[in-house]
Amino acid sequence: MSKKKGRRKKDQKYPQDTRLIQGTSSNPPCRGKLEGSLCFEFPDGWHIEKYDAWTFVKNDKDGQHLGFNGIKDRGIRSVDFCAIDAESNLWFVEVKDYRKSTKEYEDGFFTLICDKFLYSMSGLFAARYTAVEKEKEFAEKCASTKKLKFVLHLELPEQKNKWDAAIIDVKDIQEKMEQKFSRIAPNPLLVSMEHPQNLPWSVRNVPA
Numbered sequence: 686m687s688k689k690k691g692r693r694k695k696d697q698k699y700p701q702d703t704r705l706i707q708g709t710s711s712n713p714p715c716r717g718k719l720e721g722s723l724c725f726e727f728p729d730g731w732h733i734e735k736y737d738a739w740t741f742v743k744n745d746k747d748g749q750h751l752g753f754n755g756i757k758d759r760g761i762r763s764v765d766f767c768a769i770d771a772e773s774n775l776w777f778v779e780v781k782d783y784r785k786s787t788k789e790y791e792d793g794f795f796t797l798i799c800d801k802f803l804y805s806m807s808g809l810f811a812a813r814y815t816a817v818e819k820e821k822e823f824a825e826k827c828a829s830t831k832k833l834k835f836v837l838h839l840e841l842p843e844q845k846n847k848w849d850a851a852i853i854d855v856k857d858i859q860e861k862m863e864q865k866f867s868r869i870a871p872n873p874l875l876v877s878m879e880h881p882q883n884l885p886w887s888v889r890n891v892p893a
Contacts, residue, residue, distance in 0.1 A: 715891050720765050720780040723840070723878075727886045730771045734823050736805060737763040741816040753808045762801045763808065767827070770885070775830040777802050777870075782840040783853070794853060795861050802835050802866070835866055835873040838888065 715724035718733055727733050736742065742763050743752045754761045766778040779801050812824035841853065855875060862873040876882045878889070 712889075712891065717886075718766060719891065721782050722891055723780060723782060723838075724889050724891045725766065725778075725780075725886055726889075727768060728771070731768050732823065732826065733766060733768040734820075735765065736767040736808075737765055739812070739816070739820050741812045741820050742808060753804075753811060761804045761808075762797065764801045764805045767805065767809065767823070769823075769826055769830055773829070773831045774834050775827050775832070776834040776836060777805055778836045778838060780838045784840045784842050786842070795858055798837055798858075798862075799865055802870075806833075833870040835862065835870040836884070837862065837873070837875050838877065839875060840877050 715726070717724055717726035718735060719725075725733075739752075741752060742754050744755045754763060764777045764779045766776070766780075768776040768778065770776065779798060781798075809824045809827050812820055813828060815821075816824055837858070839853070839855065839858070841855075859875045862875060866873045874882050874884070876884060881888065
């Protein structure tokens with residue numbers, strides 16, 4: 686996807702404007718999973734893993750032993766969270782938070798997101814054989830799930846004047862997700878805190 690310069694188009698918005706999840710005024714500590722300053726709080730009974738932090742996925746510190754992400758000349762990417770819900774659905778959740786960013790987003794933004802979903806699926810398959818015990822156990826549970834769910838959580842700058850490098854056309858991203866993933870994960874979702882699309886978990890900001 687080519688970069689787009691200039692101000693955000695008036696018709697550029699997340700599909701389906703739904704309820705707004707409000708954080709509490711007291712801003713309690715995150716009891717769920719943190720990704721940057723975003724707190725993801727999932728329903729009870731879910732099994733959630735910070736997949737991109739797995740021993741199986743990461744390279745070791747000295748670079749002598751490569752994790753799954755090092756297979757393709759360090760070019761493999763991983764989603765942030767994998768989760769199994771109470772109905773045996775397997776969720777892949779990727780988080781991109783550009784609210785305070787002043788740099789240009791990656792070239793081929795959608796290709797990057799697509800690779801994260803696809804590589805994470807193959808990574809979970811491989812983890813069933815050689816991952817450490819806890820990670821292997823989760824990967825084995827994933828093999829018996831019933832459906833795949835893809836979610837891209839995308840936060841754009843809160844004010845237009847902070848977005849001085851590039852614009853992401855969210856409508857274009859949503860359409861591409863539906864086109865590319867329709868056969869393996871029907872109804873992929875593009876969401877944000879303001880547009881949660883009725884997801885079963887909540888997301889709030891937890892300032893440092």
